[in-house]
Amino acid sequence: MDRHLVLTSNDITYYDLSGDTLFIVHVENPLSKITYDHPILSIKYPFAYGDSISVPFSGYGVYCGDHPFREQGMSMVMADAAGSIVLGEDTIQNVLRVYTRMSYSVCMDIDSAALDSARLKQIIEERYDWYARGYRYPLFTTVTSTSYDDAAPIGTTRSAWGMPPDSQRFQADSCNEDIRRKDSIAIAEKAKANDDIIHYTVSQNGNQITVNYSLDGSADVSALVSDVMGVVYRQCRQNNDKGDGYSLCIDCNGLRRGKYILYVNVNGKVYNEKITVL
Known part of the structure; x- marks a missing residue:
């Protein structure tokens, strides 16, 4: 099992690579920390267009330092689109869009003595990641999260970020450099004519x-x-x-x-x- 962490915005996310599947095992930020006893599915390798997988998850955490809470739900991941992305004069080949839908409940102020009095909220989070061969991180990510109280929507947050191809090319990564050469437009056009x-x-x-x-x-x-x-x-x-x-x-x-x-x-x-x- 290989563990590593990734920093995005104010969040620190810890991952475990178990066999061929990447899981989220811990998330923390200035307001909360949560550890997942049943970790969140992030992605499975290899993952191709049309593939999908669903895994339940659950975890316990602390909000504002002393308010316990629990999350429990289902994570579904699907590769729902494939193609190319045109960025100015640059065309990125072999792009895969991965759609993730997390549907889960949040119990606030929950501990072993307060199960019956917990307030239950529902959250649906939809995320799109655009991955490309030869690039370690997604080119773009968009996230929409909607909270519900007794099935009535009470708020939606949206965020988006990206790591441009030029920035990722600066990273010393011989494996991805070789993949990018093979995915060049000239080679792709020649292969297209042949096969x-x-x-x-x-x-x-x-x-x-x-x-x-x-x-x-x-x-x-x-x-x-x-x-x-x-x-x-x-x-x-x-x-x-x-x-x-x-x-x-x-x-x-x-x-x-x-x-x-x-x-x-x-x-x-x-x-x-x-x-x-x-």
């Missing part, structure tokens, strides 16, 4: 998007529509043998007008096209 097994066109009739394609071999083909921030609104999936005349249809009626991105995933290889919802 494409799909030949497709995209047509649009109103807000009906159709991907017509043929395959040089059997493949698991999926398509999804997201906005420029990576939020997925529509998706579909099917498995086909080698052949012609295949199609995937996505109904985008009901979406807000504007620019979106259509991602086509073929056996893990991702293509993207810009579309406009009318």
